[in-house]
Structure formats: structure tokens, C-alpha cells
Amino acid sequence: MAAVARNAPREDFDDDSENSLRIGEPKQWAAGIPGVTVSLRRSWEQMGAGRTVRTLRLLNQRSGFDCPGCAWPEPREADGEHRKLAEFCENGAKAVAEEATKRKAGADFFAAHSVEELAGKSDYWLGQQGRLTEPMVLREGATHYTPIAWDEAFSLVAGELRSLAHPGEAIFYTSGRTSNEAAFVYQLLARGFGTNNLPDCSNMCHESSGAALTESTGIGKGTVSLADVHEADLIVVIGQNPGTNHPRMLSALSKAKDNGAKVVAINPLPEAGLLRFKDPQTVRGVLGKGSPLADEFCQVRLGGDLALLQAVGNLLVSWEDSAPGTVLDRDFVEGSTDGYADYAKQVRALDWAEVDKATGLAREQIARVAGMIARSRRTVYCWAMGLTQHKHAVPTIREVANLALMRGMIGKPGAGLCPVRGHSNVQGDRTMGIWERMPESFLAALDAEFGITVPREHGWDVVEAIRAMRDGKGKVFFAVGGNFASATPDTEHTEKALRNCSLTVHVSTKLNRSHVVTGTRALILPTLGRTERDVWQGTERFVTVEDSMSAVHASHGALAPASEQLLSEVAILSRLGTALFGEDHPVPWARFEGDYDAIRDHIAAVVPGCEDYNARVREPDGFVLPNPPRDSREFTGTLTGKARFAASELEYPAVPEGRLLLQTMRSHDQYNTTIYGLSDRYRGIEGGRRVVLVHPADIAELGFADGDLVDLVSEWGEGVRRAPRFRLVSYPTARGCAAAYFPEANALVPLDAVADTSNTPASKAIVIRLEAASAGSGSAG
Numbered sequence: 001m002a003a004v005a006r007n008a009p010r011e012d013f014d015d016d017s018e019n020s021l022r023i024g025e026p027k028q029w030a031a032g033i034p035g036v037t038v039s040l041r042r043s044w045e046q047m048g049a050g051r052t053v054r055t056l057r058l059l060n061q062r063s064g065f066d067c068p069g070c071a072w073p074e075p076r077e078a079d080g081e082h083r084k085l086a087e088f089c090e091n092g093a094k095a096v097a098e099e100a101t102k103r104k105a106g107a108d109f110f111a112a113h114s115v116e117e118l119a120g121k122s123d124y125w126l127g128q129q130g131r132l133t134e135p136m137v138l139r140e141g142a143t144h145y146t147p148i149a150w151d152e153a154f155s156l157v158a159g160e161l162r163s164l165a166h167p168g169e170a171i172f173y174t175s176g177r178t179s180n181e182a183a184f185v186y187q188l189l190a191r192g193f194g195t196n197n198l199p200d201c202s203n204m205c206h207e208s209s210g211a212a213l214t215e216s217t218g219i220g221k222g223t224v225s226l227a228d229v230h231e232a233d234l235i236v237v238i239g240q241n242p243g244t245n246h247p248r249m250l251s252a253l254s255k256a257k258d259n260g261a262k263v264v265a266i267n268p269l270p271e272a273g274l275l276r277f278k279d280p281q282t283v284r285g286v287l288g289k290g291s292p293l294a295d296e297f298c299q300v301r302l303g304g305d306l307a308l309l310q311a312v313g314n315l316l317v318s319w320e321d322s323a324p325g326t327v328l329d330r331d332f333v334e335g336s337t338d339g340y341a342d343y344a345k346q347v348r349a350l351d352w353a354e355v356d357k358a359t360g361l362a363r364e365q366i367a368r369v370a371g372m373i374a375r376s377r378r379t380v381y382c383w384a385m386g387l388t389q390h391k392h393a394v395p396t397i398r399e400v401a402n403l404a405l406m407r408g409m410i411g412k413p414g415a416g417l418c419p420v421r422g423h424s425n426v427q428g429d430r431t432m433g434i435w436e437r438m439p440e441s442f443l444a445a446l447d448a449e450f451g452i453t454v455p456r457e458h459g460w461d462v463v464e465a466i467r468a469m470r471d472g473k474g475k476v477f478f479a480v481g482g483n484f485a486s487a488t489p490d491t492e493h494t495e496k497a498l499r500n501c502s503l504t505v506h507v508s509t510k511l512n513r514s515h516v517v518t519g520t521r522a523l524i525l526p527t528l529g530r531t532e533r534d535v536w537q538g539t540e541r542f543v544t545v546e547d548s549m550s551a552v553h554a555s556h557g558a559l560a561p562a563s564e565q566l567l568s569e570v571a572i573l574s575r576l577g578t579a580l581f582g583e584d585h586p587v588p589w590a591r592f593e594g595d596y597d598a599i600r601d602h603i604a605a606v607v608p609g610c611e612d613y614n615a616r617v618r619e620p621d622g623f624v625l626p627n628p629p630r631d632s633r634e635f636t637g638t639l640t641g642k643a644r645f646a647a648s649e650l651e652y653p654a655v656p657e658g659r660l661l662l663q664t665m666r667s668h669d670q671y672n673t674t675i676y677g678l679s680d681r682y683r684g685i686e687g688g689r690r691v692v693l694v695h696p697a698d699i700a701e702l703g704f705a706d707g708d709l710v711d712l713v714s715e716w717g718e719g720v721r722r723a724p725r726f727r728l729v730s731y732p733t734a735r736g737c738a739a740a741y742f743p744e745a746n747a748l749v750p751l752d753a754v755a756d757t758s759n760t761p762a763s764k765a766i767v768i769r770l771e772a773a774s775a776g777s778g779s780a781g
């Protein structure tokens with residue numbers, strides 16, 4: 001049966017985007033002048049001239065705030081690197097404009113629009129209404145949100161939590177924008193209350209990287225610094241679109257290229273940012289043709305990376321077998337690793353016919369890439385969602401580690417593993433304990449520091465939390481940031497699950513769909529953003545964050561807050577803690593609101609590597625967390641104390657005849673579920689988002705034509721899931737593959753289609769068929 005999401009935002013297919021869509025040629029290069037003008041125009045529209053200048057001047061500077069965009073690191077003086085006057089990119093500027101906007105959604109707005117009406121709007125529309133300015137409540141049976149005093153809001157949440165039969169019926173979600181201080185207090189609140197139910201956006205993001213790297217190297221993080229990227233002689237970029245999602249990384253790639261590095265890009269799409277780069281900060285970049293980036297572009301099929309990496313491994317092993325000592329870093333492999341023999345045996349037996357099918361690549365190209373890896377003296381491997389969101393994501397990432405281990409590319413300058421993180425503080429949140437399965441050592445340290453006993457039973461991750469709410473086991477859903485309803489898979493099922501709750505609470509900066517898909521009662525608690533001044537009794541405070549390369553540093557908000565009623569995330573959690581646990585609790589909840597240094601002292605006592613935290617985050621560049629593989633080639637965190645090769649079966653997605661494999665990805669004009677606008681400039685798609693990109697030969701084979709309106713029908717197990725009315729766009733993607741935007745296509749991702757081990761939704765490998773759009777298919781609801 002067709003399962004059109006009952007409450008799918010009508011806006012998504014009733015707006016005029018079907019008529020306003022304009023399709024042009026995909027671009028061959030990224031950034032440069034259009035990037036700068038777009039960012040300034042958006043900032044101007046949202047903030048006006050004065051605020052724009054003030055804001056962008058402080059972005060990513062030592063005295064300013066950390067960009068709320070991506071987690072790409074800023075240059076560090078300690079590494080001999082200097083920050084440019086404008087250390088931001090087009091999309092960072094858009095992220096700031098989105099937060100620093102002068103538009104407001106206050107009590108009047110909520111009086112004018114019922115929740116039912118708002119549930120018919122798209123995330124784009126909701127986000128454009130502006131900043132949330134005061135706490136709002138949706139009471140049982142009410143049609144509209146109405147204002148509520150902060151104190152009443154806290155007692156409402158505390159009362160509801162206390163009425164649960166078991167603390168494990170509460171779910172505490174986090175998105176990766178939360179500061180370290182807020183994250184630490186938040187996990188303490190959840191665990192103090194009695195649950196490890198701390199799902200976070202990382203469950204949908206780099207969980208697979210964490211799981212794979214913990215097994216391979218003993219630490220679930222990358223092993224490179226920005227300087228390593230600059231010094232590498234070979235950079236392999238797999239399943240990542242840096243031109244859009246980490247634009248400042250293009251400067252690093254370009255710098256490495258100036259130093260003579262080669263770049264290999266592995267991607268089903270010829271992303272503009274991988275092909276050429278025009279650096280807006282140099283004259284050549286603004287006026288010239290820019291620099292070519294990828295020396296080798298491997299247009300792999302979706303999910304074909306494991307096969308490709310095993311094929312490279314097969315060649316490296318066979319070259320080593322025929323001329324021992326020429327490929328393998330023998331000292332490293334023998335001294336610091338185990339499992340090579342099993343791995344080598346596995347890849348020697350590789351079935352090349354399967355590699356052909358899985359990758360769609362020419363064997364000569366695979367051999368060229370293997371040759372580059374065999375000759376490189378300093379290789380950095382970067383990857384993002386193109387690897388993590390597959391059923392076999394964890395073994396795929398372990399294959400990346402295998403290649404690095406063979407050549408000894410960990411723990412030396414210019415080399416290493418670089419999972420490029422998403423949210424600006426997603427890595428910091430994890431370090432602070434936002435995880436449903438923190439290790440015993442961390443939990444024991446919490447007990448010792450606060451004189452409490454936190455639970456040991458693992459909590460729910462995102463997918464488990466959705467199942468629990470669906471089954472009536474999860475009853476209170478509390479979120480610090482994020483947009484759970486739109487970011488998670490299987491929109492229809494997830495929304496039903498949220499509606500099953502007795503209470504849903506969102507600590508947010510801006511309105512989104514999760515605020516209007518509610519439990520019996522709901523609260524919106526508006527908070528300060530990263531850009532805003534956080535003042536307590538006349539004194540400005542700062543918070544701290546950790547970037548993708550484990551550098552921890554301060555972030556000082558600079559702008560006047562959107563409303564006087566906003567509280568910082570820490571203040572909200574501190575007051576909720578007091579309401580929930582009372583004044584006599586061993587944890588000094590009330591103190592946290594006014595004293596971030598006190599929180600940082602607790603962090604220093606509990607979190608490994610954070611000793612002397614208060615002093616070190618006050619250094620101009622902060623400090624870098626210890627990372628044994630990177631710092632000293634030690635792998636103490638693995639089962640054997642050595643880095644571990646993994647021997648994995650060859651796996652790739654099975655796609656039946658007449659079907660396509662769909663990936664869900666970001667446009668150039670969105671931040672996850674926050675849609676800035678309708679321009680996917682580099683891919684040549686303007687004015688709409690309901691498009692599906694398919695190879696022209698596949699379009700013809702399936703009996704359609706470019707421009708046709710189709711329904712996307714996902715096939716999984718018994719049922720089907722349908723996303724109606726997408727415009728077919730003929731696009732040079734790999735054969736058999738399709739691409740559509742997240743979150744519009746999330747309705748197609750089955751809740752049970754997840755990565756083995758990491759449980760990350762397999763959002764890049766959905767088997768779909770195309771059906772001519774049925775006339776009525778747009779009028780769901």
C-alpha cells in the first residue's frame with residue numbers, strides 16, 4: 001500500500017516550485033566571487049548592514065565566536081598557521097545570518113497560526129519566520145501554543161518526568177551545536193535522573209566512523225591536524241562534498257596542492273568542489289580559472305567503496321608479495337598492528353568481477369589510484385556521509401584504516417585518518433558524555449565527582465528511541481537543539497512516534513517541524529545562539545567547543561540577543577535541574593547557571609584529557625585533546641593494544657532490475673533540515689528542491705524523460721514508502737544511482753535500514769522505483 005506521510009508538509013509539493021524550478025548545467029568549480037556575494041546578500045537580508053559587518057568580522061576569530069556551520073578547524077598559531085581576516089565561507093556566513101536574523105516568531109505569531117496549520121508548512125517556511133523569543137506551551141487539547149513563564153515551564157517538565165513509572169521512559173536528544181558546558185550539564189541531568197537515553201545527531205552521522213575507528217585504532221576520532229592536511233602529498237576524499245558542506249576545507253586542499261599534493265576524489269557525483277576551486281581570498285581565485293583539485297576522480301557507484309578499497313588493498317598486497325618490503329611499512333605493521341595476515345588472505349582472494357559490478361570503475365583507474373597510494377609518503381584519508389550512511393559503513397571505514405595501516409600512515413606528519421565531522425560541536429558533545437553508551441570509566445568518574453550513582457545500562461540511540469516512542473515505551477522527549485522529526489528516517493513512522501509522547505520539549509533557536517509534531521503537551525524553550533552575548537550579572541561569559549581535529553577552544557558570543565527573555569542552554573538546564581532534583585541534591589544545579597567556570601572544573605575532573613580545563617581554554621587557541629594514535633602511535637584503546645587490520649566480506653547494495661539506488665544529500669542552500677533558500681548553485685538546480693537526479697541512460701532505460709514528474713517509491717520488506725512528485729533531472733551521476741535532497745526524501749528511508757554495528761540509518765542506499773506521478777499524489781493530508 002502506498003504510504004504517503006499523513007502529515008507531510010503540504011508546502012513541499014503544493015508550493016510553486018514545480019513551476020519555478022530551473023535546471024542548468026552543473027558547475028565545474030566551487031567558491032570564488034559568487035560565493036562571497038551570495039553570503040553577503042543573505043546576511044544583508046536577514047540582519048541589515050551594520051549587524052552583517054560586525055558579525056562576519058568576529059566569525060572564527062580568536063576574540064569572536066566559533067562558526068555554527070561545520071566542524072572544520074580554524075588555523076592554529078601553534079602549528080605555524082595564521083587566520084585570515086575573513087576566516088569564514090559562504091555557507092558559514094549563511095549559517096550565521098540564519099541565526100542572527102532580525103526576524104522574530106513571538107507570541108503574536110503563535111496566536112495567529114494553529115499548530116495544525118504550522119504542521120502543513122515546510123521546514124523552509126517555518127525557519128524563515130525568525131527567532132523564537134519567549135517560552136511557549138501547547139497545553140493538552142489546545143490548538144495553539146501560548147506563552148508560559150519560565151518557572152512554570154520548568155515545573156511542568158519536572159512534574160512530567162517525576163510522574164514516569166521509570167526514568168528510562170524519558171529520552172534526551174542532542175544536536176551537535178550545543179556547547180561543551182551545556183552538553184556536560186545535560187548528560188549529567190539525564191544520568192542523574194536515571195537514564196542513559198541520550199541519542200544524538202551523531203547516531204545518524206559519524207557513528208559508523210566512531211565504531212570502525214575504535215576497533216581499528218582504539219579511538220573513535222580522526223588522527224590528523226590541519227597542518228597534516230597541508231603537508232600531505234596525497235589526499236583521498238571519499239563520500240564528501242566539501243565545496244558545499246566544508247568550504248574552508250577547499251582552502252586546505254588548495255594549499256596542499258600548492259605544496260605538490262595529489263588529490264583523489266571518490267564520489268558518484270562530479271561535485272564542483274572536488275573538481276576546481278577558486279579561493280575568494282586570493283587574486284588568482286577571484287579572477288582566474290582557479291586551481292584544479294582532483295587529479296583522479298573515481299565515479300564510484302553508491303555503496304561501492306568497500307569493493308574499491310578492497311581492490312586497492314588487493315593490488316597493494318600483490319605488489320608487496322612480489323617485491324617484499326616495497327609497499328608495506330614493515331616496521332609499523334610488525335611492531336604496532338595485528339591481523340595483517342588475515343586481511344592479506346582475504347583481499348588476495350578478491351573476486352574482481354564483483355568489484356566491477358559494485359564500483360562501475362575501470363580496473364586501470366583502480367590500479368592508478370593504488371599506485372598513487374603505494375608511492376605516497378604522506379597520505380591523508382578524508383570522508384563523510386557518503387561512507388557512514390550505508391549498511392556496510394563500518395567495514396567500509398575499516399577498509400580505509402586498513403590502507404592507512406599498511407603504509408604506516410598514522411601518527412606521523414602529513415598523514416592520517418580524517419573523518420570530517422558535521423555539526424560544529426558534535427565531536428565536543430561526545431567528549432562531554434553525550435552518548436547512550438559511555439564507558440564505565442566515564443560513568444564511574446561522574447559518580448566519584450558528584451557523589452551520585454548514575455545508571456550503567458546502555459540507553460537508546462536515535463533509531464531505538466523512535467521504536468521506543470512508537471511502542472509506547474518512550475514517553476517524554478526532550479531535545480537540546482536539532483529537528484528530530486525531519487532529520488530522522490521514516491518520517492511517517494517517526495512523526496507517529498513523537499505524537500505518542502505525553503510531553504515533547506524543544507530547547508531551540510528557531511522554529512522547525514519538530515515543534516509542531518507534538519506529544520499530548522509540548523514546550524518550546526527559546527535559547528541564545530552561538531553568535532549572541534551571554535551576560536550574567538553584567539559580565540559576559542564564553543563557552544567552549546571542540547572541532548573535527550580535537551582542538552578545544554572558547555567561543556564568545558558578540559551580538560545582542562534576539563530577545564530579553566532568552567536563556568542560555570546552560571541556564572535552562574541548570575534551572576530544570578533545580579526544579580527536578582531540588583536544592584539539596586549533591587549536584588549544585590543552581591550554581592551552574594551563573595558559574596561556567598564551576599562546570600569547567602567538573603569537566604576537568606571527569607573528562608579524560610581535560611585537566612586544567614579552565615586555564616587551557618583561555619589560551620588564545622585553546623588546546624588539543626590527547627590522541628594516542630596521532631601523538632605517539634599508541635593504540636591502547638583497541639582489544640589487543642595494537643592497531644587492528646580488519647578482514648571483511650565484500651559487500652555492496654543489491655539493486656533488483658528496474659530499480660535505482662537513491663542517496664539523500666544536502667543542497668548548497670541548506671544546513672541539514674534548515675533550508676536557507678532554493679539554490680543548489682553548483683549542481684545547476686534553482687528554484688525548487690523536489691528533484692531526483694538520475695543518469696540520462698537510466699532515465700531512458702526506465703522509460704522516462706528528463707523533466708517528467710515521478711513518485712519515488714522505496715521498497716523495503718513488506719511495505720512501500722512513497723514520496724510524491726519529484727522532477728526527474730538528467731544528471732551525470734554514476735549509473736544505477738539516484739540522488740534527492742534530505743529531508744524531503746527521508747520519508748523513503750526505512751527505520752530498520754541501518755548500518756551494522758553503528759545503527760546509523762542507511763540514508764545513502766535506498767532501493768527505489770520510479771512511478772509516473774499520479775494526478776492525486778500531491779494532495780496528501
Ligand SMILES: Nc1nc2c(c(=O)[nH]1)N[C@H]1C(S)=C(S)[C@@H](COP(=O)(O)OP(=O)(O)OC[C@H]3O[C@@H](n4cnc5c(=O)[nH]c(N)nc54)[C@H](O)[C@@H]3O)O[C@H]1N2
Pocket residue numbers: 069070071091092205238239240241242244245246266267268269271300301302303304305384385386387421422423663664665666667668670671672764
Ligand atoms: N552548508 C552546509 N554545511 C554542512 C551541512 C549542511 O547541511 N550545510 N551539514 C553538516 C553535517 S551535520 C554534516 S554530517 C556534513 C555532511 O557533509 P557531506 O557528507 O559532504 O554531506 P552530504 O550532502 O550528505 O554528501 C555526501 C557526499 O557523499 C557522496 N556519496 C553519497 N553516497 C556515496 C557513496 O556510496 N560513496 C561515495 N564515495 N560517495 C557517496 C555524495 O555524492 C555527496 O557528495 O556537513 C556539515 N556541513
Ligand SMILES: Nc1nc2c(c(=O)[nH]1)N[C@H]1C(S)=C(S)[C@@H](COP(=O)(O)OP(=O)(O)OC[C@H]3O[C@@H](n4cnc5c(=O)[nH]c(N)nc54)[C@H](O)[C@@H]3O)O[C@H]1N2
Pocket residue numbers: 174175176177178201202204205206385389422423480481482483484487488489507508509510511512527528529530569664665666671672673674742743745746749763
Ligand atoms: N536522509 C538523510 N537524513 C539525514 C542525513 C542525511 O544525509 N540524509 N544526515 C544526518 C546527519 S549527518 C545529521 S548530523 C542529522 C542532523 O540532525 P539535527 O541536528 O537534529 O538537525 P538540524 O537540522 O541540524 O537541527 C536544526 C535545528 O537546531 C536548532 N538550533 C540551531 N542552533 C541552535 C543552538 O545553538 N542551540 C539550540 N538549542 N538549538 C539550535 C534550530 O531550532 C534548528 O531548527 O540529520 C541526519 N539525517
Ligand SMILES: [Mo]
Pocket residue numbers: 201204205206421422423
Ligand atoms: Mo552530521
